[in-house]
Amino acid sequence: MISISAGKMKAVLAPALGGAVMSLSFDGNNIFRPASSRGAVAADPREAACYPCVPWFSRLHGGLDFEGRHYDLKPTLPACDPEHALHGHGWVHPWTVTEQNEDRLACRFDHAPGPGLFPFRFFATQTFSVSPDAFQIILSVINNGDVPMPAGLGLHPFFPNTKTTELNFTEYFGQPKLPSALTPPEKFDHRGPITDDPVDYTVKRWDGTAEIVHDGMKIAMHSNAPILHLYSPEEADFFCAEPVSHRPGYFGQDILAPQESMEIMLSLEIKMQAG
Numbered sequence: 627m628i629s630i631s632a633g634k635m636k637a638v639l640a641p642a643l644g645g646a647v648m649s650l651s652f653d654g655n656n657i658f659r660p661a662s663s664r665g666a667v668a669a670d671p672r673e674a675a676c677y678p679c680v681p682w683f684s685r686l687h688g689g690l691d692f693e694g695r696h697y698d699l700k701p702t703l704p705a706c707d708p709e710h711a712l713h714g715h716g717w718v719h720p721w722t723v724t725e726q727n728e729d730r731l732a733c734r735f736d737h738a739p740g741p742g743l744f745p746f747r748f749f750a751t752q753t754f755s756v757s758p759d760a761f762q763i764i765l766s767v768i769n770n771g772d773v774p775m776p777a778g779l780g781l782h783p784f785f786p787n788t789k790t791t792e793l794n795f796t797e798y799f800g801q802p803k804l805p806s807a808l809t810p811p812e813k814f815d816h817r818g819p820i821t822d823d824p825v826d827y828t829v830k831r832w833d834g835t836a837e838i839v840h841d842g843m844k845i846a847m848h849s850n851a852p853i854l855h856l857y858s859p860e861e862a863d864f865f866c867a868e869p870v871s872h873r874p875g876y877f878g879q880d881i882l883a884p885q886e887s888m889e890i891m892l893s894l895e896i897k898m899q900a901g
Contacts, residue, residue: 627639627640627648627664628640628641628723628726628731630727630728630729630730630731630754630755630756631728631729631756632728632729632756632757632758633757633758633759634652634653634758634759635651635652635756635757635758635759635760635761635896636649636650636651636652636756637649637650637754637756637761638650639731639754640664640667640674641720641721641722641723641731641733642720642721643664643667643668643671643674643720644667644671644674644677644678644716644717644718644719644720644721645677645678645716645717645721645733645735645752646661646667646671646674646675646676646677646717647674647675647676647677647754647763647783648660648661648664648667648674648675649661649675650675650676650761650894652759652843652896653898655841655842655843656786656841657761657785657840657843657845657894657896658675658676658783658784658785658786659675659784659785659786659863659864660675661673661674661675670703670705670706671703671717671718672703672706674784675783675784676763676781676782676783676784677713677716677717677782678714678716678717678750678752678765678779678780678781678782679713679714679716679717679778679779679780679781679782679868679870680714680715680716680717680735680750680765680767680778680779680780681714681715681716681737681744681746681748681750681767681775681776681777681778681779682713682714682744682776682777682778682872682877683713683714683778683779683780683855683868683870683871683872683874683877684712684713684780684855684870684873684874684875684877685707685710685711685712685874685875686699686710686711686712686877687710687875688710689711690711690744690745690776690877690878691878692775692776692878693774697745698742699711699742699743699744700741700742700743702714702715702717702718703718711744713780713782714744714778715735715737715743715744716735716750717782719735719737720735721733721734721735721752722734722735722736724751725753729755729756729757730753730754730755730756731753731754731755732751732752732753732754733751733752734749734750734751734752735749735750735751736749737749737750746769746771746773746775746776747769747770747771748767748768748769748770748771748775748777749767749768749770750765750766750767750768751764751765751766751768752764752765752766759895759896759897760893760894760895760896761893761894762891762892762893762894763781763891763892763893764889764890764891765779765781765889765890765891766779766887766888766889767779767882767887767888767889768882768885768886768887769882769883769884769885769886769887770884770885771884772884773884774881774882774883774884775881775882776877776878776879776880776881776882777871777880777881777882777888778870778871778872778877778880779851779870779871779888779889779890780851780855780868780869780870780871780890781849781851781868781869781870781890781892782866782868783866783867783868783892784864784865784866785838785840785864785865785866785867786840786841786863786864787820787858787862787863787864787865788840788841788863789819790819790840791819791820791838791839791840791865792817792818792819792837792838792839792840793816793818793819793820793836793837793838793856793865793867794815794816794817794818794836794837794838794839795815795816795829795832795835795836795837795854795867796813796814796815796816796832796833796835797813797814797816797829797830797831797832798812798813798831798832798833799812799813799814799831820858820865822860822861823860824858824859824860825856825857825858825865826856826857827855827856827857828853828854828855828856828873828874829853829854829855829856830853830873831852832851832852832853832854834848834849834850834851834852834869835847835848835849836854836867838867839899842898842899843896843897843898843899844896844897844898844899845894845895845896846894846895846896846897847867847892847893847894848891848892848893848895849869849890849891849892849893850869850889850890850891851869851870851871851890851891851892852871853869853870853871853872853873854867854868854869854870855867855868855870855873855874856868869890869891869892870890871888871890
């Protein structure tokens, strides 16, 4: 495992374990739910603090259909889903470190097609960096084959959730034309704690900003991703606020030409609350 730090900000990373973040803390306060151990993440990547989804996010039910062809894909993590390919290949394979210093680490994952695997050649990169009050991940995927390929990205962070943890964000609905005098709302503002009920919800039109209030910290989230997916099991001690490039079930709308790339970014800026 590799630590990067700046001031009070510290991230522990495990490129060999699916390019995962093992922990992220500010002045000893956990920003991500920390992994319990290296062994736990090696056995189940969902035990990590954050992991990359590349070259797609969510499940590919029944395999992949693209440009008139069907490709059967084997389950990515049978312990989680014994039937479907889930969250791409990056989170279950080792990444190679390409750059490392005190406050920055870059790594790379190369994929080649094979039976039951994503049928297009690509490589992905992650760059992690910290400053005294912020943390950033940049995740990219590059089509290094000779034919077009569908592509998608997601970052899957786990945040601690207590009864007092707040998640604040805005969902935008737009203005559909309806044959009614009623005007639908343009947006919905969520402010306050995460419900104890199970959450598996996609914010389809997101402005790339959110705020998490936890353990005396205000955590400002910023991303270039157009979609935020929220996940938390019933009465869980964590929740996931995942910047993603496409909705579950809508993979294949973004297509990369040979040598073309796409990327998403997640940054977290920390401010301690007064008092």
